[in-house]
Amino acid sequence: MILQERKSEIKELLFEINATTRRRQGLDSWIGGGLAHIFGLATTENLDDIKHYLTEVLRDTKEATSAWRKRQNLMTRITRLTGKR
Numbered sequence: 001m002i003l004q005e006r007k008s009e010i011k012e013l014l015f016e017i018n019a020t021t022r023r024r025q026g027l028d029s030w031i032g033g034g035l036a037h038i039f040g041l042a043t044t045e046n047l048d049d050i051k052h053y054l055t056e057v058l059r060d061t062k063e064a065t066s067a068w069r070k071r072q073n074l075m076t077r078i079t080r081l082t083g084k085r
Contacts, residue, residue, distance in 0.1 A: 003065065010058045017051055 042050075 003061070007058060007061060010054050010061075014051060014054055014058075017047055017054075
């Protein structure tokens with residue numbers, strides 16, 4: 001199922017981002033932030049934003065999947081009841 005694959009990809013991305021969390025260490029952090037700005041690299045804030053958005057997408061996808069399943073179950077029950085008449 002494509003949806004399950006996408007959910008797995010998002011979970012893997014979140015795991016990788018969390019595993020490579022950057023530490024702020026005074027001057028190194030300041031220099032690193034400057035280099036990131038000059039070369040257009042991702043900053044810690046960018047990674048935090050990405051984690052936030054991916055988490056929202058994953059949560060909303062789970063909710064949508066759950067709602068779809070409930071609707072499908074309801075439609076199946078309606079069809080069975082209608083067929084018994």
